[in-house]
Amino acid sequence: MAQAAQIQPTPSAGAANALVRVENVVKHFPAGLGTSVKAVDGVSFEIREGETLGLVGESGCGKSTLARLVTQLIPVTSGHVFLGDVELTRMHGEKLRQQRRQLQMIFQDPFASLDPRMTVGDIIAEPLDNFGVLRGRKRNERVQELLRLVGLNPNFNNRYPHEFSGGQRQRIGIARALALNPKLVVCDEAISALDVSIQAQIVNLLEDLQQKLKLTYLFIAHDLSVVRHISDRVMVMYLGKIVEIADSVGTYSSPKHPYTKALLSAIPVPDPKIQRGRRLVELSGEIPSPINPPSGCRFHTRCPIAHLPTPCADNEPPLEEKVRDHLAACHYSQDV
Amino acid sequence: MATPILQVRDLRTQFMTDGGIVTAVDGVSFDLHQGESLGIVGESGSGKSVTALSLLRLVPDPGRVVGGKVLFKNQDLLQLTDDEIREVRGRDISMIFQDPQSSLNPVLRTGFQIDEAMLAHGRPKAEAHARTVDLLKQVRIPAAESRVKDFPHQLSGGMRQRAMIAMGLSNAPQILIADEPTTALDVTVQAQILELLGDLNRELGAAVIMITHNMGVVAGLCTRVIVMYAGQIVEQGTVEQIFANPQHPYTWSLLRSMPRVDAVRHERLRSIEGIAPDLLHPPAGCRFHPRCPFRIEKCYTDEPVLEEHGPDNLAACWVTMDRARKEMGADDLVDIRPGAGSGVHKGQVK
Numbered sequence: 001m002a003q004a005a006q007i008q009p010t011p012s013a014g015a016a017n018a019l020v021r022v023e024n025v026v027k028h029f030p031a032g033l034g035t036s037v038k039a040v041d042g043v044s045f046e047i048r049e050g051e052t053l054g055l056v057g058e059s060g061c062g063k064s065t066l067a068r069l070v071t072q073l074i075p076v077t078s079g080h081v082f083l084g085d086v087e088l089t090r091m092h093g094e095k096l097r098q099q100r101r102q103l104q105m106i107f108q109d110p111f112a113s114l115d116p117r118m119t120v121g122d123i124i125a126e127p128l129d130n131f132g133v134l135r136g137r138k139r140n141e142r143v144q145e146l147l148r149l150v151g152l153n154p155n156f157n158n159r160y161p162h163e164f165s166g167g168q169r170q171r172i173g174i175a176r177a178l179a180l181n182p183k184l185v186v187c188d189e190a191i192s193a194l195d196v197s198i199q200a201q202i203v204n205l206l207e208d209l210q211q212k213l214k215l216t217y218l219f220i221a222h223d224l225s226v227v228r229h230i231s232d233r234v235m236v237m238y239l240g241k242i243v244e245i246a247d248s249v250g251t252y253s254s255p256k257h258p259y260t261k262a263l264l265s266a267i268p269v270p271d272p273k274i275q276r277g278r279r280l281v282e283l284s285g286e287i288p289s290p291i292n293p294p295s296g297c298r299f300h301t302r303c304p305i306a307h308l309p310t311p312c313a314d315n316e317p318p319l320e321e322k323v324r325d326h327l328a329a330c331h332y333s334q335d336v
Numbered sequence: 337m338a339t340p341i342l343q344v345r346d347l348r349t350q351f352m353t354d355g356g357i358v359t360a361v362d363g364v365s366f367d368l369h370q371g372e373s374l375g376i377v378g379e380s381g382s383g384k385s386v387t388a389l390s391l392l393r394l395v396p397d398p399g400r401v402v403g404g405k406v407l408f409k410n411q412d413l414l415q416l417t418d419d420e421i422r423e424v425r426g427r428d429i430s431m432i433f434q435d436p437q438s439s440l441n442p443v444l445r446t447g448f449q450i451d452e453a454m455l456a457h458g459r460p461k462a463e464a465h466a467r468t469v470d471l472l473k474q475v476r477i478p479a480a481e482s483r484v485k486d487f488p489h490q491l492s493g494g495m496r497q498r499a500m501i502a503m504g505l506s507n508a509p510q511i512l513i514a515d516e517p518t519t520a521l522d523v524t525v526q527a528q529i530l531e532l533l534g535d536l537n538r539e540l541g542a543a544v545i546m547i548t549h550n551m552g553v554v555a556g557l558c559t560r561v562i563v564m565y566a567g568q569i570v571e572q573g574t575v576e577q578i579f580a581n582p583q584h585p586y587t588w589s590l591l592r593s594m595p596r597v598d599a600v601r602h603e604r605l606r607s608i609e610g611i612a613p614d615l616l617h618p619p620a621g622c623r624f625h626p627r628c629p630f631r632i633e634k635c636y637t638d639e640p641v642l643e644e645h646g647p648d649n650l651a652a653c654w655v656t657m658d659r660a661r662k663e664m665g666a667d668d669l670v671d672i673r674p675g676a677g678s679g680v681h682k683g684q685v686k
Contacts, residue, residue, distance in 0.1 A: 200607030229595030268552025
């Protein structure tokens with residue numbers, strides 16, 4: 001925990017085109033007996049206007065917690081989240097609620113995230129009703145416009161969620177997220193529950209909507225192939241820390257962190273000729289507990305290139321620029 | 337070629353639902369050879385899991401295997417008595433499932449549950465117990481001697497799946513059926529489990545049937561592939577042929593709709609328009625025709641049969657991709673709407 005203070009804000013932080021800026025954000029959940037789960041532990045990055053920032057990592061690395069911190073659905077333990085020039089982490093109540101109009105989420109499970117007893121029209125209009133934006137005929141017109149926008153029949157507004165397939169439900173979730181013309185849409189595993197052929201439809205839809213509406217996405221997924229496809233930049237998390245941020249080509253073609261490299265080697269490529277020749281970078285052991293993370297670099301217990309005991313087990317590597325616009329937190333990034 | 341160890345012929349499994357009869361598996365036939373690793377791929381509802389469950393007569397109510405033959409060592413598994421099939425399950429053919437969390441009993445020690453699999457088939461207790469430790473070592477669980485005493489919640493997801501594989505291998509089966517064994521796991525763990533399955537397949541010579549929706553998994557592990565769509569086999573071939581030269585438009589579309597981690601540049605994904613058919617009312621003719629860019633008039637009315645289109649390749653398609661490439665310019669096709677390649681009822685999704 002003492003090391004959290006060492007974290008440097010990303011060098012490019014504060015650039016003119018940052019839509020969201022996250023500075024030294026920490027989220028600890030109490031876990032009883034005075035311990036805490038260090039779900040997000042000193043994280044700094046920015047989301048640039050109009051980009052898609054991908055966020056990958058394995059289960060338990062803190063990516064969903066981070067999404068909820070960015071949208072301020074849960075309060076930070078410490079640190080700051082800015083939307084433009086406005087600091088969200090200083091706001092409460094009604095003021096924060098008004099800011100949240102600009103931050104919307106699309107969730108993973110298209111079955112659990114829609115109220116089965118509401119019509120599709122009411123589901124999509126709920127954000128409008130919450131903020132008292134549109135009423136009466138204008139409201140219904142907006143609903144139909146949104147349905148058309150996500151590729152559904154505008155006359156479906158009186159139907160119920162159970163009448164739709166998984167892919168169609170996810171389109172309804174997207175329409176709801178867009179109802180208030182948000183600036184940032186956080187997609188938390190938004191396509192993970194869908195079939196391959198439907199995933200492609202939704203990915204294409206998200207890309208079209210981004211162009212049309214000038215949206216900014218924070219796209220969270222454990223499927224690195226999809227993240228690579230959709231993202232301009234990719235951020236990799238391990239045990240509550242960001243270990244690498246770079247444009248997606250850089251991350252995938254020349255990773256600067258051994259964890260990223262291992263993660264990439266584990267993705268099966270749908271081509272037997274290539275897949276047979278690929279070598280898996282095996283990680284030893286299991287992910288350590290976020291209640292009691294390892295000292296120094298958190299990855300050192302599983303790292304294939306760690307220099308032990310020092311510096312890897314003693315000093316936490318800062319997230320710093322290794323090559324232009326390519327940040328990694330590793331003492332030996334040149335050896336990756 | 338030697339006689340296959342498993343021959344499935346015209347397997348049909350139906351579910352009697354309130355809405356009517358759903359034929360989840362509709363005339364599936366294939367062979368499994370000794371020691372080979374066969375992938376069955378398809379999307380949800382394609383019938384791949386129900387096919388696997390049907391082989392061992394594990395289809396839950398209101399489902400029933402209503403026809404066909406599953407020939408294993410010259411006996412039809414579908415004709416055995418309940419006691420006889422129980423002898424086959426777990427001894428000759430064993431199965432591992434998607435969710436290792438719910439497949440293990442949370443109140444019994446992991447080692448005991450693996451012992452149990454052997455005790456059920458008459459192995460003496462002491463011998464079973466000793467073998468459990470060996471099995472856990474074989475699936476590379478560290479400190480196996482102490483892990484046998486752990487309860488399932490003390491193991492990580494990857495270790496639980498390893499324990500399930502150990503259980504599946506405990507009676508040295510000839511066939512191991514793995515139903516989406518890595519879907520619930522993280523990618524790094526998935527890669528380890530797949531390597532383990534590959535090694536075990538080579539070392540122990542047990543044939544593996546790998547059921548998955550992930551084409552990447554098949555590419556790494558399997559030698560032969562079956563592609564299912566809407567309860568039927570649409571294509572069957574060697575892994576090389578299926579990936580390099582798929583003949584069914586569904587296989588072709590599926591491969592192109594996946595983003596690849598090794599992609600060089602950003603290309604728009606070629607999705608498959610529409611959704612999989614409702615099996616209560618499957619479409620007439622070819623079941624893929626409402627979504628197929630290369631459909632011709634015949635596809636609307638006549639059901640294609642699985643025919644040989646090359647060495648080791650079967651496909652159920654009136655057009656096939658060879659023809660679609662030659663005559664419809666499939667390789668340069670940007671528009672992937674139904675009928676776009678052939679021009680038949682262009683863009684209409686039923």
